[in-house]
Amino acid sequence: xxxxxxxxxxxxxxxxxxxxxxxxxxxxxxxxxxxxxxxxxxxxxxxxxxxxxxxxxxxxxxxxxxxxxxxxxxxxxxxxxxxxxxxxxxxxxxxxxxxxxxxxxxxxxxxxxxxxxxxxxxxxxxxxxxx
Numbered sequence: 001x002x003x004x005x006x007x008x009x010x011x012x013x014x015x016x017x018x019x020x021x022x023x024x025x026x027x028x029x030x031x032x033x034x035x036x037x038x039x040x041x042x043x044x045x046x047x048x049x050x051x052x053x054x055x056x057x058x059x060x061x062x063x064x065x066x067x068x069x070x071x072x073x074x075x076x077x078x079x080x081x082x083x084x085x086x087x088x089x090x091x092x093x094x095x096x097x098x099x100x101x102x103x104x105x106x107x108x109x110x111x112x113x114x115x116x117x118x119x120x121x122x123x124x125x126x127x128x129x130x131x
Contacts, residue, residue, distance in 0.1 A: 060077040
């Protein structure tokens with residue numbers, strides 16, 4: 001695509017504030033980079049993906065409220081983390097993180113463990129306990 005034909009659809013998720021670098025060609029055929037806010041199809045797909053993510057977070061929140069999962073599951077899902085990633089941030093082995101996703105184990109966590117999770121999520125311990 002030529003540099004002057006790179007699409008600029010300002011109706012994207014962040015109202016044109018977020019720009020992505022794309023490659024385009026100059027008139028002489030050489031490649032250059034162009035900042036773009038995206039194009040309609042790309043922005044529609046991005047919107048759909050974010051809607052799916054928000055729905056999944058809400059599903060996990062409802063499971064926490066129902067007592068099927070711990071608040072760690074909600075915060076982990078909200079921040080798009082996997083147990084392996086959270087394990088790296090907290091220092092807990094992955095299987096321990098998976099156990100802490102269960103309410104029974106979460107309710108028995110000590111203050112230091114709660115602080116590790118709160119620090120990983122960049123929230124307070126009080127905020128960690130609620131959804």
